[in-house]
Amino acid sequence: MRADARKNRDHLLAVAGTAIAEHGVDVSLRDIARRADVGLATLLRHFPTREALLEALLHTSFGELTAKAGELETSSSPEDALVSWLRDCTAWTTEYRGVTVLMAAAIEDTESALHASCVTLRAAGARLLTRAQAAGMARTDIDGADLFALVAALAWIGDQPSLAPRADHLFDVVASAILTSAASSDAEGTRGVNHDR
Template sequence: MTTEVEGSGSAARPMRRDRRRNYDRLVVEARASFAEHGADVFLDDVAKRAGVGVATLYRHFPTRGALLDAVIREWTGAVLDEARQLTAAPDPAEALLTWMRSLVSHMSVYTGLVAALVPSMDDETSPLHPSCQVMYDAGELLLGHARQSGTVRPDATATELLQLVSGVVWVCEKFGDGADIDRLLSLTLDGLLVRG
């Protein structure tokens, strides 16, 4: 877990124990609230659930994006770790599909999360951009591996890969059980593969 600090620059110091406790409680309760009600849940409800005032929530997380980033940071690291492991797989296309399935699974945990992530992919000022960058790095790692083997189109980018996976997540949110995730991902991968 990332160590949060108070202050900035050379004066930065580890967070006081009581502030750390509030921070951790807010992240835990936000995770539960997002799972139950989606990423658009009222932040006041998250604060109440955590047993802290709204001012405390906003002191730690000035925007919804900052809170979302703290909540998803753990699994974005897991997504990158999985990509690293999958570069050793004998079939780069199957490795890419496995990773895409995993990414869809993570991005689907909170309804509305993908709507917050997509605009943050290219917005370096967004508090969600660091998590998007980790996903980008993971996608680029696997695409690079697949490019070297001649499996995927050389012009396919990690940005496009994330946009395509995000589209699958959005469709799954809108159509629920009517969406065949594996087929959508297979069709997505099929468009990335080298023909002939």
């Protein structure tokens, strides 16, 4: 890609990131083009669909979360690695309102531009879950698909103005439910959960 074309593409991604963070993934492509001071045709030449734009925008974050899972596998205890990744993944998904709906759909749609990244991210979380389960630190009646669904549910809570103040508390509740009683007791002891919230 020529330097000027890459610069234009990067500018479009920066503008799109801001627009999506402010208005969610359903923000008008026409509005993104207007904010970037280009025509809609120019935006569509770089990103022919909304999903293509989102995949380009989110690709780096998907990669970082996948890499983080790999690092946690070797640097943290199984339960700490799982909860840390779950927290990071949930926090990231709340940066772009509505992205979890698209991610959930993309998992099942092999034609989606987001499919490969979402499958890779789900597999990274599944490895952490399997590791915690093998160590007896996580319940064994859930799998990577369930974990991915819980990320989506927690992100949805964070997206709701009336529920967002409860998001951290509810994250702790969900994390404790994933871990076995011994692991969650240890985690609660180190976190100092505030039960009065």
